[in-house]
Amino acid sequence: MPTQRLAHRRVTDATGQSVWIAFGGAADQPWLQLLRPGFRHCFAALGDEAGWTVLEPLSGRLLVARLPVPGGFDLPGFYRRAGLRVLGPFIPTEATPRSLPPLAPFTCVALCRALLGPAAPRAWTPFQLFRELGGEENNQDN
Numbered sequence: 668m669p670t671q672r673l674a675h676r677r678v679t680d681a682t683g684q685s686v687w688i689a690f691g692g693a694a695d696q697p698w699l700q701l702l703r704p705g706f707r708h709c710f711a712a713l714g715d716e717a718g719w720t721v722l723e724p725l726s727g728r729l730l731v732a733r734l735p736v737p738g739g740f741d742l743p744g745f746y747r748r749a750g751l752r753v754l755g756p757f758i759p760t761e762a763t764p765r766s767l768p769p770l771a772p773f774t775c776v777a778l779c780r781a782l783l784g785p786a787a788p789r790a791w792t793p794f795q796l797f798r799e800l801g802g803e804e805n806n807q808d809n
C-alpha cells in the first residue's frame with residue numbers, strides 16, 4: 668500500500684488561522700518613494716492558537732519568522748504602537764483552481780493578497796490594498 672508523502676498533501680482548511688496586514692512608510696529602494704507616504708510597504712502576520720508567523724517580502728528575499736511570543740500576545744497592538752497601520756483579522760479563503768497562474772510581479776501586495784486567498788481585493792500598491800480592505804487613512808485603529 669503506497670503512502671502519500673506529506674510534502675504532496677495540500678492543506679485546504681485554515682481553521683484557527685487569522686491574517687493581519689500591516690502597512691508602513693519605510694522605503695529601502697528609491698522607486699518606492701513614488702508610493703504614498705505611510706503606505707510604501709505592507710507585510711502579513713498569521714496568528715493561530717500557538718503563536719504568530721510573520722511573512723515579510725524584503726528587497727531580494729522573503730522573510731518568514733515564527734515569533735517567540737505566546738499565542739495570546741497582541742501582535743497587532745504592538746505594531747500599532749510602533750506606528751504601523753494594521754487591518755484584520757481576516758480569515759484566509761479556500762484555495763480555488765485557476766486555469767492560468769497569476770501574471771503579476773512578486774511584491775509585498777502580491778504576498779498579502781496570496782495569503783488572503785482568491786477573494787482578495789485587486790490592488791497594486793499598499794495604499795490601494797489598505798483602502799480595498801476597508802482601511803481609513805485618518806483612523807489608525809483599524
